[in-house]
Amino acid sequence: MKLRVLVRLKPGILDVQGAAVKRALVGLGFGELGDLRVGKVIEVELDAASPEAARARVAEMCRQLLANPILEDYTIETADDLAPRGAVR
Amino acid sequence: MKLRVLVRLKPGILDVQGAAVKRALVGLGFGELGDLRVGKVIEVELDAASPEAARARVAEMCRQLLANPILEDYTIETADDLAPRGAVR
Amino acid sequence: MKGAEPKVTVDLARDLGLTAEEYDRIVTRLGREPTWTELGLFSALWSEHCAYKHSRVYLGRLPTRGPRVLQGPGENAGAIDIGDGWAVVFKMESHNHPSFIEPFQGAATGVGGILRDIFTMGARPIAILDSLRFGDPGEAKTRHLVNGVVSGISWYGNCFGCPTVGGEIAFAPEYAGNPLVNVMCVGLVRADRLFRARAEGVGNPVFYVGNKTGRDGIHGATMASATFDEHAEARRPTVQVGDPFTEKLLLEACLEAMRTGAVVGIQDMGAAGLACCTSEMPARAGTGMEVELGRVPQRETAMTPYEILLSESQERMLLVAARGREEEVRRVFARWELDAVEIGRVTAGGELVARLEGEVVARVPVALLAEAPEYRKPVARPAWLDERLAFDPLGLPAPADWGEALLELLGSPTLASKEWAYRQYDQQVGINTLVLPGSDAAVLRVKGTRRALAVATDGNGRLVLLDPRRGAAMAVAEAARNVSCAGGLPLGLTDCMNFGSPERPEILWQFAEAVEGLAEACRVLDIPVVGGNVSFYNETSGQAILPTPVVGVVGLLEDATRYATQWFKAAGHAVALLGPDAVSLGGSEYLWTRHRRLAGRLAPLDLEAERRVQAAVRAAVTAGLVSAAHDCAEGGLAVTLAEACVTGREPLGCAVRLAGGARPDLTLFGEGPSRVVVEVEPARAAEFEALMRESAISWRWVGETGGARLRVDVGGTTLVDVPLERIEQAWRNGFERHMA
């Protein structure tokens, strides 16, 4: 089963990297840019009896290691969370 | 408009971070883990006339800065790409 | 799988970088057409990068022997005896091509490669130095490269845990399409515990250790042996990615395995990966090797024998163990959680036999792989040289304000402080660094002894362009002088020869002349060359880099408490200038920064005088007679004095009076070899004078330290009188200003 974890800085914590990327993009002429934040995406494949079980295990991974609760929030997405048209490249 | 860019290492490129995280998780007892890869997620907000226009601009940002074409691929997702039930937490 | 392999033809060989003649030679010697896999082996091992086809005939000119030399060129690194049972192991390598394609990973894996060269010898790395060249910092592309390269070096070296203690960064438009990333590493080992890359002992098992193999960097060696053009993009191999943590594990595991006594020989899988190790190791020992490629730990699926042999995945080694002691090796690598897989054994046949699932995919005499053809291609002195040499810099207008001219020079990207770069490097891990980056040479103590090592790198492409022989000799002289200024006796040298395409007669002439200059300087200064590297084909669409030999010199201090740094220490001390008067604006930083000209003749280099000046400085430092010693290099005397004023923690001014010469620009900014500025406490002046007389060098008192200004009078007129804040401002922030 494939799942994806998005780890992001909590709101209110200054995202220095995001600010730097934004500054660089504005410098390149993307003046229409509003907020920009940078986080991590962790894509995992694992054996599990059901999507729910998989999600529970991944949540456990987040609690134990993948996110630092003082700094970061996380969301877990499964294939179901993505509309079929998906993303293009 | 809100969009999100996922930047991931190209297939075949050694994912040093992913390998380390996997090793750590297996060490913590998540033996059921298969492949694990770590990438970046960049969430942007921007003014654009239409979702298509927004997507085109973000694609341009990826080409110019957000992704390193030698090492990374990217996908762009808009709110439409996400099913309404979205993610929890 | 075999069915999918391309048919081997002379055209295919050409695509892989071999010439038709070379292909013929392979067919004749093998007595048959090579297989696809075998062709891959030849293409990698007979590439310029691995085989030194165009350079070998010249490199023989370099002096490589000396009473202290334990290992000269030919191994992963050179080694020199430093007494008390210790040897210093060092080597410099280029990673120019990969760093242009992907600056961060290119530079990072460059550091990884040179570290492995050192610890395969059994030595623990104690210092890294990086010598970098880039195009015009005014261009965004250059800044991107500088940022990427410096952070790549920082990432790899810091995570691995070896301090970066010195280096250089210089800029010239000629490097725009071909930046240079040369990295040197220095290590320490007990002199009787040196390991070598030899596959001795028929029947001994061959182990693959370290990271798994992927499709990274296949044909990296071939790429490093071609110039860039508009098709470079298409030929890009998969970029190699560094893993400094695994490298640290590999270091500890290798050193631990060596301590067991079960290791017979070991080599780093660098350029041309497994192919290189499985042929070079037996070739050095007069043996052969059999390997089963199916046993090679792999990260990707369905890799072909060709790919497995030629992959340049990082952090891997090939190790020959003593038969019967396999378990000891396995146990050590298991403790460090690294793969250690027996993939073959040493044989008597003199052949490399590679199998996949038992089926032979390559069978080649190792001697043939190791014996690439040698070329002596035509050389020609460039026609344009005379015009450049004929230019007389003194025909140019003099600046209206000498102080402003000095500030402009101090803020130029090449001369400004490189703190922006080195503060990103861990400079101290290991707690050996007595002198951090920011002085002429870094000094590292050798724990467990009273001794210390001084290390520095140097190379000035502008000087070499105008006079390859003298310019290269000047690089040796300057690196050695930097080491001598710190108090070190130069013991040995490593080099990186960065040039354009040797297939062009004028480039090969530059190279041949530069080697000659290097050899001459090393002979006179008595510094053996114990290793090095040639990087040709540094050109893009016909535009070659400045010919750039970079040298790294390692010196020894008998007493780790007797070293000198370059900055003034206290007010009221006397300042002396040692060395000859002859200087020139030809090829100078002043001529470039102010007039954007690269022309003119170089100052003469008298190597005998150089030797005496260095000996005198060393003697003065060792006797504690000088409180600072600073080499006069790029920017000339005025820049040297300014640096001595502001590079210490507390800025300290000086007032200097010089005799009038042909023109003030020459006196202030002219560059010439063999000159050193020293600071002497008045109470030691008499002793110092006696020592200088004994040394038979030319020297003079020129002024004294004190105050918060730099003042220079020439021929009785005050030309420079600048507050130190302005000097600091220009010099300290110069680099960052250019990088912004």
Add this chain to the structure above:
Amino acid sequence: MRFGVVVFPGTWSDCDFHYVISEVLHEPVKYVWHRERSLEGLDCVILPGGFSYGDYLRAGAVAGRSPVVEALRGFVAGGGLVLGSCNGFQILCEAGLLPGALMRNECLQYRCQSTHLVVENVDTPFTRGLRPGQVLTMPISHGEGKYHASPETLAELKGRNQVVFRYAEADGRVTKAANPNGSLENIAGIVNPEGTVLGLMPHPERASEAAMGGADGVLLFHALLGSLVEDGTFLKR
């Protein structure tokens, strides 16, 4: 005082601490491998600098959940002293043995440089004998040293006098310019409420010999050595 220096596979300041303790202080010291689960017989455990398990996810994240760090909890509960420097500080925060977290430097670059630290809390075994307001000079070397804590945590830290060191100017003024990594309120080092676990980003072991350009770091060790009472407990003051 019996010291243990913890060694993760990617640790690199282990030998430096070992050297200072054995060659400069002449005290007994041994290495403790990261898989060790017993810390018996030790008075003070050092968590040195480095990149414990590569630290590719977050500095100290994996090490914060390692066997030896689990053992540290009991060791601390039993009154043992712990000094975490650089990566060691990051590990202590990740393990929850100290509050807060260390983030990427605000400049987004690694920083290796000399820093001045003003001492705020002298009621710990690591700082007893120092003067409040005293300025120490020690180098830093890290990419993730920006201390962060929630406003509540910060208030608690201050309320309990847990801030031990702040980055400062040479004269002790705490200024923005003296902050090398963007740390919250210039915080460079903190202790647990009991004062027995110290985490700091700077490297005392690199400033423990005059030959290395300064010996302020060794003051922490001297304080430690002086704090040990014969019954095996530690003095704070």
